[in-house]
Amino acid sequence: MALLDWISEAAGPVVKGKGVVLRPPRASDYEHWAALRQESYAYLQPWEPLWPEDDLTRAAFKRRLGIYQREMEAGNAWPFFILAEQDRQLVGAITLSNIRRGVSETGTLGYWIGQRFAGRGLATAAVTAMIGYAFDSLNLHRVEAACVPSNTGSRRVLEKSGFELEGKARAYLKINGGWADHLLFGCVNDGVGRGG
Secondary structure: OHHHHHHOOOOOOOEEEOOEEEEOOOHHHHHHHHHHHHHOHHHHHHHOOOOOOOOOOHHHHHHHHHHHHHHHHHOOOEEEEEEEOOOOOEEEEEEEEEEEOOOOOEEEEEEEEOHHHOOOOHHHHHHHHHHHHHHHHOOOOEEEEEEOOOOHHHHHHHHHOOOEEEEEEEEEEEEOOEEEEEEEEEEEOOOOOOOO
């Protein structure tokens, strides 16, 4: 029942940031999402895992929605689409995942922005808004993120959003078909660098 509700436009938390709105993906987002991912393929691929052959199909998107719903119900992840506030156009996605409670109260942040929307501050606004949601609504103590060292755009987004560089991990994630080193970043809920 919950899966059917989700696929048929279920509501969820809405997070507002400077010029962006974050909300859970919906079944009706499929065409816009697939088009944005397809047109941004060459731009995104150097920084992402290889896409499965069926990644942009409607069936794969429905499977993705089901996974998202289960993760949200369990409190393990919060996947959101990033929409431009002005016209509600889909510009990318952001996910707070691997949420660990107890002694760590930590989550891991990942995000992407479509190529035609890059360089406009939308990723920074989305990351900043998600940090606020993680700390203020989910009561997390820490959020972690990582990026490939050569991804200077992503590094700037993290630094502008209050993350601090904490180190480097060798062969951290399999990106674009090969194991890649990553810079590790963290943001702690101590009010420092959050602008509030």
